[in-house]
Amino acid sequence: QVQLVESGGGLVQAGGSLRVSCAASGRSFNNSNIGWFRQAPGKERELIGGIFRSGGMTYYADSVKGRFTISRDNAKNTVYLQMNSLKPDDTAIYYCAATARWLPAAWDDYNYWGQGTQVTVSS
Numbered sequence: 001q002v003q004l005v006e007s008g009g010g011l012v013q014a015g016g017s018l019r020v021s022c023a024a025s026g027r028s029f030n031n032s033n034i035g036w037f038r039q040a041p042g043k044e045r046e047l048i049g050g051i052f053r054s055g056g057m058t059y060y061a062d063s064v065k066g067r068f069t070i071s072r073d074n075a076k077n078t079v080y081l082q083m084n085s086l087k088p089d090d091t092a093i094y095y096c097a098a099t100a101r102w103l104p105a106a107w108d109d110y111n112y113w114g115q116g117t118q119v120t121v122s123s
Contacts, residue, residue, distance in 0.1 A: 009117030
């Protein structure tokens with residue numbers, strides 16, 4: 001069992017940075033790969049990145065590659081999403097999710113999900 005809680009969202013101007021955290025509880029966290037999703041108004045939820053359970057491998061969607069960085073601290077049971085050079089198109093609710101697989105694109109293929117945190121980028 002894994003419980004996930006996102007935090008750190010907020011309002012930022014275009015070109016700015018924000019770091020979102022995903023804090024986990026439960027014994028399975030260190031064995032879980034973590035995916036980051038986002039859902040913008042009127043759009044489907046999309047996978048934007050993920051990190052392997054050891055932290056040794058990451059994946060980024062083309063839309064965020066070079067701007068976003070995912071890291072994890074297993075000692076703190078936390079995964080981070082560092083977002084730089086933010087654009088208005090990055091405005092969305094950001095979610096983390098846990099899975100034993102690497103790395104499904106479908107939300108339903110994850111076992112545990114956070115409640116999401118709102119990120120708003122103003123122009």
